[in-house]
Amino acid sequence: MSAATVGLRAPRPAYAFFVLPFVAIYALLLLWPLAKGVWISFHDHDLLSDDSLWVGLGNYRELLNDEVFHQVVWNTIRFVAISTPIFVVLSLALALALNRPGRLAALLRATFFCASVFSVTLITLVWKLALMPERGLVAQLFAALGIPELPLLTSDNLALLTIALVTVWWIIGLPMILFLSALQQIPSDIYEAAALDNTPRWRVLTHITLPSLKRAIVLVALIEVIREFQVFPQIMLMTNGGPNNTTRSIVQFIYEQAFMQLSLGYATAASQVLLAIMLVGVSAQLWLERDKGGQR
Structure with missing residues (x-):
């Protein structure tokens, strides 16, 4: 190995300046914000004033005994458990059906994806009209x-299931596109040999x-778990957490x-609990996939 090669591979403090902007933005x-959120969660902090009282784990103990918080956690977990499998299975089925040349397949791909770029306000307005009692499209059907x-x-x-189905209809386009991209990476000669x-x-x-x-399925599942744990606007606009608090989410x-x-x-203490639940859910998903598929 030449001296020039050794010199290029030798560590130099000046190299740190290339990653310093990223590290600074990442930390900022x-x-x-994560550290600040944890700090605020240990205080009794009023949003309208700068006064805060240190309460330690008081907020977390109150959450532990809060029946409403228990209910919203259960609602959110149910929502994730309902919507994520539907997202994975349905988007995979759509990708398999539309992974072919032709204008019709291209039109259907664009149609499914376009729905995901609409605003949540527009989607919920359309579905609230469709789900109106007696006069709505669904009632007439x-x-x-x-x-x-x-x-x-x-x-x-039925309310939480209905919102989950509306959410699937709304943003099924993104996981479908991810599966389509993964399908197009499979070598065609494998299918020719099978034929x-x-x-x-x-x-x-x-x-x-x-x-x-396999990797695409894991990716889509993880993305949807993270997204659905943060469900909020469609619930707020369609049911406002009702009826009887059965659709209110953690967010x-x-x-x-x-x-x-x-x-x-x-x-803020509730948000830290949400972060912990999301980390546990994502870690469990990764562990289960590794356990099924072995080392990657």
């Missing part, structure tokens, strides 16, 4: 089919396509505590 935009009208947004058992061997389609799907999409609870009750310390 992520690490500092049920009446035409002879099905009794269902209280989709006013039932304790020469007259391999049945279901074996091609289970032995070639799905194993090749809505944080919003109400911070900006309606003006209890910033309590709201």
